[in-house]
Amino acid sequence: MASTLTTINHSRDVAGLKYVYPVLSRRAGGLSIGINFNTNNACNWRCVYCQVPDLQAGAAPEMDFQLLEDELRFFLDDVLNGNFYERFLIPDGNRVIKDIAISGNGEPTSLKEFASAVTLIGEVATEIGVLPQSSFVLITNGSLVHQPRVQAGLKKLKEYGGEVWFKFDSATEAGRRLINNAKQSYQASLENLMLSARLCPTRLQTCLLDYDKRGLSEEEKQAYLAMLKTINKKHVSLKGIMLYTIARPSMQPEAALLEKLSVESLNALADEIRLLGFDVSVSV
Template sequence: MVSKLTTTDHCSDVVGLKYVYPVISRRMGGLSIGINFNTNNACNWRCIYCQVPGLKIGTAPAMDFKLLENELRFFLGEVLNGDFYQRFQVDKNQQVIKDIAIAGNGEPTSLKEFAEAIDLIGKIATEAGVFPHSNYVLITNGSLVHQAKVQAGLKSLNSYGGEVWFKLDSATEEGRALINNTAQSCKASVENLLLSATLCTTKLQTCLVDYNKQGLSDKEKQAYLNLLMDIKKSGCNLQTVMLYTIARPSLQPEALLLAPLSPEILNAFADQIRFLGFDVSVSI
């Protein structure tokens, strides 16, 4: 018996495909069609809230473009003309394709053929009538935006009206090392963020967690607010900040030390960010 798709089930093999998987997105309020470039569960970061099983440090494997094309065309056909919603018991009010989101089990911009993959997905979705009515989203840690192949992909994404969701979970070096296990400096990350915003509509996405019952410290909040003020002063066309906390169990060694932040803390912080002139969404 096919199980019901819910916002807490983001299993990437639920429909038995290699690259394509469905998600009922709590942030988007409908069907998000996920595209997983990192089928080897490899990423250049190791975020402590990550739900990827067997996560390892590395890059995306070579893309089988014909398989990606076949899977995406097949799956869009099932959703648009088949019985997908009925088989997976998707609620009536969520039976709409909100976006096609490149996310998956690692950092998608590490794919060698990144720009080509972005363009192929855009062409298929446009031919199927999904674009421009649905969003085209790249979810990324932004660590590789300085690379030419990634910039070419962002330009292609922009040509389809897409947007970048750029991860920034902490504005302190200590926080980035703890939460993301990355040695890339906050300065380098911000430089990539500013570059991304010149190439494609870019939104900031920030996962805030309670680590070891420490909550959200004043130091972390102030560093984040200071960074946003600097971004605003730079003239960067960044308008939107998306705050969220963990909704599903981490599969990393730190899992038992993690807890979601309360709606009160998230909403209070969101109000501080709005005061700086940003649009802010909060997902609990």
């Protein structure tokens, strides 16, 4: 029986593989081929909107590189030469590989062999002809960019024409604790963001939500704009800023307190950001 792949179904098991899974991505605008390094559902943050069940604190487990290569080759061949689109009832307008996205069930840069994994994916996708026509994306909270092994991976990502989507949901310490349960300071995260942008093309991705009927406070908004002004003063170039809100149910204890942020609030913030000279996209 055929399954339907939708923007609200991001199951890592939909293709029956360990590391590779398909997503119809709102932000990418089509078929995104996800790569999940964190098969143990472990992450060093615990974002309140996270859809990963049984999330635990920790790092990615050891990688089976041969299995990753086998799965990636098999899946790309199925999409390009098989009947994947028909089996999953993909609409005609989305029958194109928009990107290969290293994302998954935790922080992917926590993989010890991160640079080697990026290289393997880049080599296979280039050989098969998916890269450079499609994008190559790392979706990360950026908390480990200061580590040399992660920087080596970002340099490899750039070699394959890739880019970083760097999570930055709040520019206040209180907001980071509330939304991301992040122990890393705002300043350390900002330094990592600027370092990422110098090593590899980087976009800022910000999830804005209504937590316990609070909406987007003036304090949060002004702190976020101040952060962007700091980036401008440091002459750091970002490829763009992606604002979005929650689309799927959270699997975290705070789920009942979370609602979408209104499109009006998202667009109002986007307009203020554009005045600072940044390219902004809004997804709802």
